Amino acid sequence: xxxxxxxxxxxxxxxxxxxxxxxxxxxxxxxxxxxxxxxxxxxxxxxxxxxxxxxxxxxxxxxxxxxxxxxxxxxxxxxxxxxxxxxxxxxxxxxxxxxxxxxxxxxxxxxxxxxxxxxxxxxxxxxxxxxxxxxxxxxxxxxxxxxxxxxxxxxxxxxxxxxxxxxxxxxxxxxxxxxxxxxxxxxxxxxxxxxxxxxxxxxxxxxxxxxxxxxxxxxxxxxxxxxxxxxxxxxxxxxxxxxxxxxxxxxxxxxxxxxxxxxxxxxxxxxxxxxxxxxxxxxxxxxxxxxxxxxxxxxxxxxxxxxxx
Numbered sequence: 001x002x003x004x005x006x007x008x009x010x011x012x013x014x015x016x017x018x019x020x021x022x023x024x025x026x027x028x029x030x031x032x033x034x035x036x037x038x039x040x041x042x043x044x045x046x047x048x049x050x051x052x053x054x055x056x057x058x059x060x061x062x063x064x065x066x067x068x069x070x071x072x073x074x075x076x077x078x079x080x081x082x083x084x085x086x087x088x089x090x091x092x093x094x095x096x097x098x099x100x101x102x103x104x105x106x107x108x109x110x111x112x113x114x115x116x117x118x119x120x121x122x123x124x125x126x127x128x129x130x131x132x133x134x135x136x137x138x139x140x141x142x143x144x145x146x147x148x149x150x151x152x153x154x155x156x157x158x159x160x161x162x163x164x165x166x167x168x169x170x171x172x173x174x175x176x177x178x179x180x181x182x183x184x185x186x187x188x189x190x191x192x193x194x195x196x197x198x199x200x201x202x203x204x205x206x207x208x209x210x211x212x213x214x215x216x217x218x219x220x221x222x223x224x225x226x227x228x229x230x231x232x233x234x235x236x237x238x239x240x241x242x243x244x245x246x247x248x249x250x251x252x253x254x255x256x257x258x259x260x261x262x263x264x265x266x267x268x269x270x271x272x273x274x275x276x277x278x279x280x281x282x283x284x285x286x287x288x289x290x291x292x293x294x295x296x297x298x299x300x301x302x303x304x305x306x307x308x309x
Contacts, residue, residue: 010285014266060271092297102222105183112230114197123155124292139179254281
């Protein structure tokens, strides 16, 4: 199954809700009135209905308003669906990943609150990197939750990645230093650091992340090269508060949006990008090993409007 097919399958609940209402709106209410040199307008009722549809898909008020303005200002004869798809893609492509600079191995911190699928995401990301020819090291920096370490070790075995752990209660920053040192010694390409799940309101845990970042920076030039925040798509707009706090505290460079297959509000990807300016890097669209998909704005928009039938 291609990435687009998996994305379509994962977004099916969102698409089922969105497309039917959108098509009825496009067919019944989107009458355009041409005045002079192809100046087109859309009825107020249509704009109000479109706004409601977009917000209910969790696209967010800010992004919805920008889309409404684009539709209102439309001056060619493109249909409503085409205009919205084009503007959605522009919003999503406005935030692009920062270039990775610095030494080797590349260090990627994976952060987030408990229950978002963070540890599973680390394993699946290691799988993606392995398939692309890179040699990852998985670092279990959640040293206070034995179950997370054991789960991560199973993932490392499944995907053929090196694994670094420490005794329970060990300073997480020390484990990260050891993992980077092992990556250097073995000539590995990337170190994936699974950090402890934490609420963004717990200042002591946020301080722990800051210490990990400082230690990583001393171990290899430019580290951490990426900080990926894992968000659960099913929490919708509540995820924005988490993202803002992590962005302010630890300098998040990208989002991994998990559990898209479990929600009818997959438009949250647009809200995150439009409101925070942070790119979506990967999306989780199922429970299988290969169900972490590199994010593509074009494929996401196509999947959002094209059912997986």
